[in-house]
Amino acid sequence: MNVKLDSADLTLRPWEPGDAEALAVLADDEELRRWTSHRVAGPHDAVRWIAMQEAGWKSGERLSFAVLVTGKVMGHIVLKRSEGEACGEVGYWTGAPARGLGVASRAVELLTGWAFDTGTGAGLSRLELIHNAGNPASCRVAQKTGYVLERVLPPRARNEAEGHLHARERVTTRH
Structure with missing residues (x-):
């Protein structure tokens, strides 16, 4: 779980127990x-949710x-994978403080690049992004990031x- 992705002022890193209050x-x-099935009811539930995310890293599936x-x-x-x-x-x-600032698009782009990277990331060849069809903001994020x-x-x-299923394929270059 030592993966940390950075781009300018944006960082993606695994959830940590100290994130419970912010979560x-x-x-x-x-x-x-x-718009999500994400449910956290207070700091104690946040600790439980973070532990579930850690388990996902251990299994490699989430x-x-x-x-x-x-x-x-x-x-x-x-990134969910089998x-x-x-x-x-x-x-x-x-979260509300990030909405409308391009944070979601930047995070999706950063994770996508890592997931397609065969050297340091997951090395996947296709990614899917599914969202509620009534959520136009998620549709814009998908489109903006090439899904x-x-x-x-x-x-x-x-x-x-x-729902809407958006997809993006890894671009391979031939020499």
Whole structure:
């Protein structure tokens, strides 16, 4: 879990126990709860959630990062993958203080570059980004970062909206 990705004032690093209070504050946001399945009910629950993210790193199936801007936790981004698969899935959210500042787009771009990097990252050849079809901000993030809308997904459960599946392929250069 020593992965740390940096770009200017943006840092992606694995969640740490010391992030629990900041996570609880960010998660106490109606807009965040509207668009994500992410639920953290206070600092004690945040400790539990962070421990789950650490378990994901150990299994290699869920590589979760805290998104920091100038050292302050502002969001979350995750790369989900299955062993032996060349395709992964990117998910993210940003807290209210980061919205509208391009933080999500920058985090997605940074994680995407790392995930496609066969030398230091996951070396994947395809990434998918799925979001609620009614969330235009997530659609803009996907488009801005080169994820092409491939199809509309049916609702997963009753009373849920359709989803959008965006994808991006690793570009390979031939010499």
